[in-house]
Amino acid sequence: xxxxxxxxxxxxxxxxxxxxxxxxxxxxxxxxxxxxxxxxxxxxxxxxxxxxxxxxxxxxxxxxxxxxxxxxxxxxxxxxxxxxxxxxxxxxxxxxxxxxxxxxxxxxxxxxxxxxxxx
Amino acid sequence: xxxxxxxxxxxxxxxxxxxxxxxxxxxxxxxxxxxxxxxxxxxxxxxxxxxxxxxxxxxxxxxxxxxxxxxxxxxxxxxxxxxxxxxxxxxxxxxxxxxxxxxxxxxxxxxxx
Numbered sequence: 001x002x003x004x005x006x007x008x009x010x011x012x013x014x015x016x017x018x019x020x021x022x023x024x025x026x027x028x029x030x031x032x033x034x035x036x037x038x039x040x041x042x043x044x045x046x047x048x049x050x051x052x053x054x055x056x057x058x059x060x061x062x063x064x065x066x067x068x069x070x071x072x073x074x075x076x077x078x079x080x081x082x083x084x085x086x087x088x089x090x091x092x093x094x095x096x097x098x099x100x101x102x103x104x105x106x107x108x109x110x111x112x113x114x115x116x117x118x119x
Numbered sequence: 120x121x122x123x124x125x126x127x128x129x130x131x132x133x134x135x136x137x138x139x140x141x142x143x144x145x146x147x148x149x150x151x152x153x154x155x156x157x158x159x160x161x162x163x164x165x166x167x168x169x170x171x172x173x174x175x176x177x178x179x180x181x182x183x184x185x186x187x188x189x190x191x192x193x194x195x196x197x198x199x200x201x202x203x204x205x206x207x208x209x210x211x212x213x214x215x216x217x218x219x220x221x222x223x224x225x226x227x228x229x230x231x232x
Contacts, residue, residue, distance in 0.1 A: 035221065037168075045160075045168065045211055047221040061220045095167055103173040104156035104215030112167050 002026040004096050004110035011116045017084040020113045022096035029077035030054040033099035035106050036070060036081045038092040046092075050099065051079060086117045121146050121217045125210075125224035131232035138199045140227045142212035147192050149216070156215035159188055159197045162226075163208040171210075172197065199229075207231055 007021040022034065036048040049060035051070040058070050069082045079096055094113045097106035126141040148155045159172040170179045172188035175195060185200040199206055212224040 037221075044226045045213075045223040047219075047223070049219070059219045097168075100158075100170070100173055103154075103158065103177075104150075104218055105158040105170075105173055105213055105221065107170050107173075107179065109167040109169065 002098065002108045004098065004108055006094075006096060006110040006113045009114040009116070011118065012086050014087055014117055014119055016086050016117075017082060018086060018115050019080055019082040020094050020096075020115070022079045022081075022110050024077045024079065024098070027098075029072075030074055032101065034070075034072070034079040035097045035099060036068075037095045037097055037106075039095070039112075040089070040092040043092075048081070048094075053079060083115075086115075088117050091115065091117045120220060121148075121214055121222050123212055123214055123222050123224040125212060125227045127227060128229060131230040132202045133232045134204065135201050138202050138206075138229060140197045140210050140212075140229075142190075142195045142197070142224050144193045144195075144214055146217060148214050149192060154216075155191065156218075157188075157190070157195050158213045158215070159186075160211045160213060160223075161206075161208055162211065163205075166208075168211065202229070202231065204231055 003025045005023045010018050030053045033050045035050040038046050051058045053072045072079045096110040098108045100107040122145040124143045132138045160168040162168045171182050176188040187198050189196050209226040209228050211226050
């Protein structure tokens with residue numbers, strides 16, 4: 001069965017960087033794009049970007065261009081999302097989500113990683 | 120970018136009664152192949168989102184048949200035929216046709232009476 005298991009909660013100071021991992025299992029990792037979506041406390045869903053695990057190619061939302069880097073390690077079927085120059089309004093739960101094979105969108109989601117930015 | 124706008128449910132829904140949530144996009148979601156990439160997600164309290172419906176009306180694996188999707192172009196609807204207690208949560212529509220970016224509606228909260 002498809003599983004996406006994310007790394008644990010992080011607390012960071014403003015200006016720092018955070019790197020969240022997403023370990024995939026139960027399917028062919030390089031066959032599906034991986035999306036990253038975040039959700040601020042009590043708020044809705046915000047798409048950050050996606051990575052092609054086969055080629056490493058990325059598409060980022062304009063809002064995060066220059067601050068976000070998505071990478072992958074195919075040997076351990078893990079995707080990463082690094083966000084730099086953190087601000088307090090980056091406090092959110094960050095999700096990875098697999099691309100749907102038959103539609104433009106997502107199917108399986110990770111459990112989420114809470115990133116708290118506080119001085 | 121496409122803006123997705125969802126309706127709100129005016130009051131809690133009675134167990135066993137139907138519920139309907141609307142979603143409207145600022146532009147047509149039909150792509151050049153004639154496909155419409157509109158999905159519905161459910162987020163139960165404290166849980167990650169879960170895919171319910173993709174391409175307007177296709178139920179994802181394991182989704183009960185009381186959930187159904189309909190619509191075309193810019194107007195879409197998620198219907199729950201008989202609401203159950205486990206359906207409490209927030210429902211989001213999501214478009215992937217005009218990409219990037221993927222965009223989400225603001226969410227619609229379903230409460231049970």
